[in-house]
Amino acid sequence: KSGIPASELREHLxxxxxxxxxxxxxxxxxxxxxxVLGEGQILxxxxxxxxxxxxxxxxxxxxxxxxxxxxxxxKRVRCETNISAGAxxxxxxxxxxxxxxxxKSECLSARMLLIGAGKMGKLVVKHLIAKGCKKVVxxxxxxxxxxxxxxxxxxxxxxxxxxxxxxxxxxxxxxxFTSTASESLLFTKEHAEALPPISLAMGGVxxxxxxxxxxxxxxxxxxxxxxxxxxxxxxxxxxEANKEDxxxxxxxxxxxxxxxxxxxxxxxxxLETVPTIKKLRSYADRIRASELxxxxxxxxEDNLNKKMRRSIEELSTGIVNKLLHGPLQHLRCDGSDSRTxxxxxxxxxxxxxxxxxxxxxxxxxxxxxxxxxxxxx
Numbered sequence: 548k549s550g551i552p553a554s555e556l557r558e559h560l561x562x563x564x565x566x567x568x569x570x571x572x573x574x575x576x577x578x579x580x581x582x583v584l585g586e587g588q589i590l591x592x593x594x595x596x597x598x599x600x601x602x603x604x605x606x607x608x609x610x611x612x613x614x615x616x617x618x619x620x621x622k623r624v625r626c627e628t629n630i631s632a633g634a635x636x637x638x639x640x641x642x643x644x645x646x647x648x649x650x651k652s653e654c655l656s657a658r659m660l661l662i663g664a665g666k667m668g669k670l671v672v673k674h675l676i677a678k679g680c681k682k683v684v685x686x687x688x689x690x691x692x693x694x695x696x697x698x699x700x701x702x703x704x705x706x707x708x709x710x711x712x713x714x715x716x717x718x719x720x721x722x723x724f725t726s727t728a729s730e731s732l733l734f735t736k737e738h739a740e741a742l743p744p745i746s747l748a749m750g751g752v753x754x755x756x757x758x759x760x761x762x763x764x765x766x767x768x769x770x771x772x773x774x775x776x777x778x779x780x781x782x783x784x785x786x787e788a789n790k791e792d793x794x795x796x797x798x799x800x801x802x803x804x805x806x807x808x809x810x811x812x813x814x815x816x817x818l819e820t821v822p823t824i825k826k827l828r829s830y831a832d833r834i835r836a837s838e839l840x841x842x843x844x845x846x847x848e849d850n851l852n853k854k855m856r857r858s859i860e861e862l863s864t865g866i867v868n869k870l871l872h873g874p875l876q877h878l879r880c881d882g883s884d885s886r887t888x889x890x891x892x893x894x895x896x897x898x899x900x901x902x903x904x905x906x907x908x909x910x911x912x913x914x915x916x917x918x919x920x921x922x923x924x
Contacts, residue, residue, distance in 0.1 A: 569613060569811065573804045576621035578630065581677075584793055585630030585800075588677055588702070590621045609815060620807035627803060630796040638670035638726075639677075640785040641756045644777055645722045646678055650750050657749060659683040660720035662713060663727035664692040667758055671724050672696055676703050684720065686713045718742050722754045725763035736767045739774040758782065820878045820895045826904040827874065835867045874898060 549556075563571050571580070576593045578585040597614045600606035606614070624630060646654050659680060661668050664687040675683055682704040685693050693707040708716045713733070717723055725733060734755060745753045755776040757764040768776040839860065843851065851859075877894040898904065 566808070566812065569617075570804065570808055572613065572617045573620045573808055576617040577624035577800050577804060578621065579624075579797060579800055579804075584797065585625060585628075587625065587631060590618065590625070593618055593621065609818075612814065613811060616807055616811040620804050623803050623807065624800040628796040628799045630793070630800055637758050637779060637782050638667055639674045640782040640789075641671060641724060641758050641777075642674035642678060644782060644785055645724075645754055645756050648750070648752075648754055648775070649722070650748065653749055655679050655681070657721040658719060659722050659724070660686065660716050661724045661726065662686045662716075662733065662763070663725060663759070664696060665726060665728070668724070668726040669696050671726065671758070672700055672703065672705070676700060682706070684708055684716055686710060686716050714738065714742075717753075720753070721745055721749045722756065723764075725755065725757045725759050727759055727763055729759070729763055730761065732765050733763045734768060735765045736771060739768045739771040742774075744773050756782075817879060817891060820891060823895045823899060823904060824875055824878050827878075827898060827902060828871065830902055830904065831867050831871055835863050839863045 572593075574580050576590055578587070578589055581589050593614065597606070597611070597618070600610070600614070645657075649657050655678075659675060659682070661671055661683055662685075664685055668685070668687075672683060672685075680703060684706045685696070686708050687693050688710050690707050690709075693705060697705040697707075717734070717738075723734075727733065739753070739755075742753060745751050751773060753774050755764045755768055755774065757776060757778045760779060762778055764776050764778070766776060766778070768774045842859065843856070874894075878891060878898070
């Protein structure tokens with residue numbers, strides 16, 4: 548798709564196998580591998596992979612089940628640990644703080660402005676996407692960096708405005724994030740006073756979230772009635788307050804992932820017993836059919852009506868099903884009970900020995916061959 552030579556691309560790839568690969572998928576689905584720990588967008592992407600695979604016929608039985616279990620793990624982690632709550636970096640704290648200060652019902656409709664498209668600014672855009680924002684205006688000295696961010700992040704509309712239009716862009720914004728290397732203040736009390744008021748639906752206050760060092764926004768802006776400013780020192784408190792909680796939630800998430808991983812691997816390994824289940828069922832059905840035919844011949848076709856014949860057939864089927872129920876239950880290991888995989892495989896080998904299921908095909912072939920020879924002679 549990109550046109551990058553495979554030899555160059557390969558240097559940036561990694562490969563995992565077996566349970567390592569499965570665990571990685573489960574962790575990705577749970578948001579443990581994301582920049583914003585526990586963010587929800589990645590789970591939607593995993594679901595899209597499943598839809599694409601199903602539509603193209605590219606998912607086999609094992610892979611389909613693995614992805615579905617990964618989605619279950621992702622849902623459980625978010626539901627049971629609330630891992631996506633709380634910020635762990637200055638940029639994510641900036642976004643989280645802004646969302647906390649905005650009226651809850653208006654968060655996603657707030658007009659977002661980012662000044663500076665450097666590394667920190669780019670992270671702000673990523674965190675805005677994770678929170679569900681669909682549009683952000685970016686003011687930067689050059690358009691190239693903004694284009695690069697736009698190319699990388701397709702899930703949000705990014706509108707570029709040059710640095711010369713910074714104050715006009717601020718006049719149209721409810722939240723202003725600043726992240727530049729400027730040595731001087733970009734916004735002073737006078738600048739804030741000159742900006743138009745914010746609608747009451749947005750709380751009537753324009754938020755300035757300054758993650759620049761040195762500061763881009765003067766602390767005196769908070770003296771303006773319709774403006775509030777938060778800087779890096781304010782954000783660090785949010786980060787530290789949430790870091791310990793995130794570590795605890797990540798450990799809880801790993802415990803959930805391990806549970807779901809064991810369920811999937813038990814299901815996958817139990818597929819080894821499927822041939823034995825089929826052979827045992829086939830073996831029992833052949834005996835039932837043979838004995839039923841003998842019984843019907845003894846009674847005589849003329850002495851049976853359709854209802855009586857059907858009753859005898861249902862009786863024979865019912866007896867076989869009840870006899871097979873116990874053995875077949877002990878050949879299933881899907882994580883729904885306390886039976887271990889080792890027990891299940893031990894049961895499988897025992898049934899194979901008891902009913903000669905491994906040699907059944909060879910014996911059947913010998914019988915057919917002997918019958919053919921008898922007819923020919």
